[in-house]
Every structure is written in C-alpha cells, then in structure tokens.
Amino acid sequence: MQFVEANGARIPAIGLGTWELRGRTCARLVEQALKLGYRHIDTAQIYENEREVGEGLRASGVRRDDVFVTTKIWTTHFAPNDLERSTKESLARLRLSAVDLLLLHWPNPHVPLAETLGALAHVKRLGMSRHIGVSNFTVALVEEAVALCPEPLACDQVEYHPYLGQTKVREACARHGLAVVAYSPVAKGRIKNDRTLARIGQVHHKTAAQVCLRWLVQQNVSAIPRTSKIERLSENIDIFDFELSQEEMHQVFQLASAGGRLNDFGFAPKWD
Ligand SMILES: NC(=O)c1ccc[n+]([C@@H]2O[C@H](COP(=O)([O-])OP(=O)(O)OC[C@H]3O[C@@H](n4cnc5c(N)ncnc54)[C@H](OP(=O)(O)O)[C@@H]3O)[C@@H](O)[C@H]2O)c1
Numbered sequence: 098m099q100f101v102e103a104n105g106a107r108i109p110a111i112g113l114g115t116w117e118l119r120g121r122t123c124a125r126l127v128e129q130a131l132k133l134g135y136r137h138i139d140t141a142q143i144y145e146n147e148r149e150v151g152e153g154l155r156a157s158g159v160r161r162d163d164v165f166v167t168t169k170i171w172t173t174h175f176a177p178n179d180l181e182r183s184t185k186e187s188l189a190r191l192r193l194s195a196v197d198l199l200l201l202h203w204p205n206p207h208v209p210l211a212e213t214l215g216a217l218a219h220v221k222r223l224g225m226s227r228h229i230g231v232s233n234f235t236v237a238l239v240e241e242a243v244a245l246c247p248e249p250l251a252c253d254q255v256e257y258h259p260y261l262g263q264t265k266v267r268e269a270c271a272r273h274g275l276a277v278v279a280y281s282p283v284a285k286g287r288i289k290n291d292r293t294l295a296r297i298g299q300v301h302h303k304t305a306a307q308v309c310l311r312w313l314v315q316q317n318v319s320a321i322p323r324t325s326k327i328e329r330l331s332e333n334i335d336i337f338d339f340e341l342s343q344e345e346m347h348q349v350f351q352l353a354s355a356g357g358r359l360n361d362f363g364f365a366p367k368w369d
Pocket residue numbers: 113114115116117139140202232233254255279280281282283284285286287289306307321322323324325326329332333
C-alpha cells in the first residue's frame with residue numbers, strides 16, 4: 098500500500114467508498130476489504146452506515162490503529178454546538194473513540210465558514226479526530242478555509258476521475274499541502290467500457306478500472322472506489338505492481354472533456 102502524506106496525515110492511497118452500501122452488505126464488504134488488505138474506509142453521516150462500517154472493522158480482526166477511517170459531517174450540523182454533538186454521535190455509531198479524518202461534507206453558505214472550521218478544529222483538539230479536512234470545496238473555498246482554520250487541513254475530497262480534470266482544485270490543494278481524495282474515482286463504473294483505458298490495460302494485463310485507479314495514485318491522489326461485489330474489492334486494490342509510462346499518463350489525462358460532465362446532481366460542478 099502506498100500513502101499520500103498531507104499536513105501530518107498519512108492517507109492510504111486506496112480506500113473503500115461506502116456510499117449506498119447498507120446493512121449486512123456494508124458490514125460484510127468492509128470486513129472483506131480489510132481482510133484483503135484495504136486500510137482505508139470512507140463513510141459519512143448521510144450514508145447511514147457508520148454503525149455497519151464499525152461492525153465490519155471489528156469483524157475483520159485488523160487492529161484499529163492500522164485502519165484509516167474517514168467520516169463526514171452533514172451540512173445541517175455545521176453550527177458549532179451541532180458539529181461537536183453530531184461528531185460524538187458518529188463516534189458512538191462507529192463505536193470508535195476517534196476517527197482518522199473528519200470532513201465537512203459539502204460547503205454550507207448559511208453558516209459562517211469561520212465558525213464551522215473553529216468547531217472542526219475544536220473537535221480535533223478534543224481528540225475526536227486525528228485529522229480534519231473538507232469535501233466539495235472549490236478553489237476559492239479551499240483558499241478561504243486554509244486562511245480561516247486554526248488547525249491544518251489534510252484534504253479536499255472531490256469528484257476526480259479521467260473524465261473530470263480538476264486541474265485548478267488539484268493545484269490549490271498542492272499549494273497548501275492538502276491531499277486530493279478522489280471520489281467517484283471510476284466515474285461510477287463508466288470507465289469500464291473506456292477504450293483508451295482498456296487498451297493501456299492490455300499492455301499491463303490489467304483492467305480499465307485498474308488503469309484508472311493507477312493513474313490517480315501515480316498523481317499522489319488517494320482514491321476511494323466503491324463496489325458492492327467482493328470480487329471487485331481485489332481488482333480495485335491490485336494496482337501496486339505496475340506503472341504507467343508518462344505517455345500513458347498523458348493519454349488518460351486527455352480523456353477529460355473540456356467543460357466537465359454532468360454529475361449525479363444534474364449540474365456540471367464549477368470547481369474552479
Ligand atoms: N464527498 C462526497 O460528496 C462524495 C460524493 C460521492 C462519493 N463519495 C465517496 O466516494 C466513494 C466512491 O464514489 P462513488 O460511489 O460515487 O463512485 P465510484 O466508486 O466511482 O463507482 C462505484 C460504481 O462503480 C462500479 N465499480 C466499482 N469498481 C468497479 C470495477 N473495478 N469495474 C467496474 N465497475 C466498478 C460499482 O459497481 P458494483 O457495485 O457493481 O461493483 C459502482 O456502481 C463513495 O462510495 C463515497 O464513499 C463522496
């Protein structure tokens with residue numbers, strides 16, 4: 098496993114995304130993923146599966162300290178008292194004394210950012226999270242957050258895959274030492290049929306998804322692909338035994354369309 102280092106955090110380069118994984122399926126996938134060598138699990142309050150993520154973690158037998166657990170605070174809990182209370186509730190559901198990374202899930206213009214970041218830094222100082230960060234923050238918001246936050250931010254978790262370039266957000270994160278954590282890293286499965294990725298994969302005896310994930314980690318990005326299929330868990334982590342050439346990296350970069358694509362919320366995000 099490779100790690101992405103950012104403002105004191107050491108984030109495993111591949112993690113398991115858990116959005117839409119629920120109940121027994123979620124607990125079983127988390128358990129299996131950890132048994133297969135995953136050391137990074139991504140959940141969120143809004144996914145309603147923190148309890149099952151905790152169950153999977155305990156069932157795996159992997160030592161708590163060897164796993165990097167991220168959760169995210171939903172936007173309705175951004176007022177300072179709410180943030181602290183809801184963090185405690187997340188920890189109770191996970192049955193953990195602390196998470197490794199606690200993120201603001203989306204920007205919320207209705208609560209002053211300085212207050213929310215102050216509260217986020219406070220829960221970190223109380224020991225409820227080892228690191229803190231943001232998600233879905235644009236360049237302008239990253240700049241603002243870095244200036245306002247009393248504690249260093251470890252990452253901006255954003256949608257990033259070969260069809261969405263994210264150049265400016267990546268540059269802003271690099272400027273401030275934040276890691277980029279790529280969500281929807283296999284473009285929700287769309288990359289499976291990509292001819293360029295499949296062609297590059299043939300050379301390395303890898304699938305299109307593996308080429309896509311390798312392309313991300315070779316940029317020092319952490320990627321959190323989700324799957325509901327046990328067999329794909331191994332496929333998505335089996336990417337550390339080959340390397341893409343500069344030319345192959347370039348060919349994948351070329352796939353990003355100029356204007357970005359519509360995301361699941363029906364709009365092309367204006368990250369820049
Ligand atoms: N911060 C945020 O606002 C935010 C937003 C979205 C997501 N996330 C996080 O990022 C994680 C990943 O993003 P995502 O779930 O949106 O999308 P994703 O991981 O890009 O794609 C998941 C989809 O791709 C398929 N898939 C996975 N591995 C595959 C492979 N090797 N070959 C072919 N298809 C494959 C899965 O199908 P099967 O289940 O059939 O394998 C699933 O339908 C989430 O689970 C969540 O933890 C965060």
